[in-house]
Amino acid sequence: MKPLRLLIVDDEAPARARLRDLLDDIAAELPTAVVAEAGDGIAALECIEDIEPGGIDIALIDIRMPRMDGIELAQHLARLALPPAVIFATAYDQYAVKAFELNAVDYLLKPVRAERLAAALQKARSVPLPDAALRQLAPQGRRHLRCPERGRVLLVPVVEVLYFKAEQKYVTARTAAREYLLEESLTQLEQEFAERFVRIHRNCLVARDAVAGYARKPAGQSVAEAESEAAELHWVLELKGVPEHLPVSRRQWAQVKALLGI
């Protein structure tokens, strides 16, 4: 039997040691190999980069960790091309456990027992957790966006994003410093971050906090376009920290005005 390839993520070293001990104990009935260990969500995403896609069968993830917690890590893992199955481990978190029960998410209570661990590993399917379930666990959405770039992965804090723009196949996220190419859909971003971002155009979501002002400008980039609608002016939004203006579609203007309180 091919051993199950595991990723262990926990911020406490003794807790990771405990899991390794238990995996040794159950090795006879269930062979496993720990492919990687990490101390928080971000470290886990970083070490996954060095592993071939699909190289992890199951991730054992603690919930409460610094930098990036287990729930957000699971959200990122679910977006991988070949996502691992996820089993959460928690010492005590009534809220999360209730949500796990409701959404049939696998979890273990620490201290974990060998039999429970074996049963959970055997049961774990290689199916990513449904996005709806994860969103219920983290109603405020992810705190980072994953941006694969030249063989490494950048994590962009959502709070730094000024706007998202869809261009052909890609979505870009603009921060004050630069642009990032994301593998996300604008519709999903809009749903996940409805509190933070407003749709102002078919292809654009803007962070409410980022809006500095608004103006009327002639529409269209090309000369022909500008001439054909010469009489018509469009609303644009000015942003904090970046020079570009973002056009607001006529259909969205009333809504945008109300949402931004202008």
Next chain:
Amino acid sequence: MSESIRENAPEPRLPDCCNLGVWLRVLLAVNLGGLVAAFARAPASGMLGEFVESAALLEPVALASLLALCGARRVLERLDHAAAVALVFGIVLALTALFHTLFLALGEGELWRALLWAALATLLLLGYFDLRARAQSPALAEARLLALTARIRPHFLFNSINAVLGVLRSDPRRAERALEEMADLFRALMRDNRDLVPLSDELALARQYLDLEKLRLGDRLQVRWEIDSCPVDALVPPLMLQPLLENAVYHGIEPAEQPGELLVRMTGDRQRLIIELSNPVVAGGDHHKGNHMALANIRERLMLFYDLEARLEIAERAGRYIVHIILPNRKP
């Protein structure tokens, strides 16, 4: 049945006349009484004059009585209740008579009237303080219960047990030490926590607790102790430090990316003991959610132990969350 109820009934107790809160309440009540009496005698225009006149006698009698009763505290404590009450009345009436004779030139009131008022006021105030003590003793028991249940976060308990299991095979001696510390911690939690304890006991408990946390968190948890000049024999409420440190670890160390430092600073003089605990503020942390219950709990216990003489303040300065406690320095 009746036996156990009798046992549970609080002993009648005299107010502690050295306590600032008691002073405040007595002076407030006396002046309010004076005002009402003045109003009854001369409503509207003459009232203020009447009040000032009566205050000339009221204030010195009240202050001198409180002072005398504070001085006689040890004696009063040793007497049985009835004798102590009699002594209180004796002191108050004697002082009333003394001041009345001294200030006779000021007012034309008769002595028997002043004595009657003084006796009535003393009776009412003693009754009030007795009622207050009765109302608070179940609260004391309840606070003790709260101390038992809300003290240690289940989060800490289960994570600690898990950490002990994690080092059991690789470092059995460390695991032993951790279990011993846990036993001490729980013994402290489960004992009768109604009496003040020496500060040195509280410090020992705090060290054991932090050593357990260090097992889990390793170098992420740094602790600095600045306690060289504090009076370790001072008496403090039991289980005051540990819950505050637990809060500090939970909100200031566990969610932090970098190792963080807890600072425990204690100073004191003959009157006061000043305790300052601080931890780093973690950006995006949920410092205010779970924190308030522990703080409210400790505030309530400080109130029960010291009335208005103790203070607990919270501040956030220069990236650190600071809890400041000022207690009267009580010696055994």
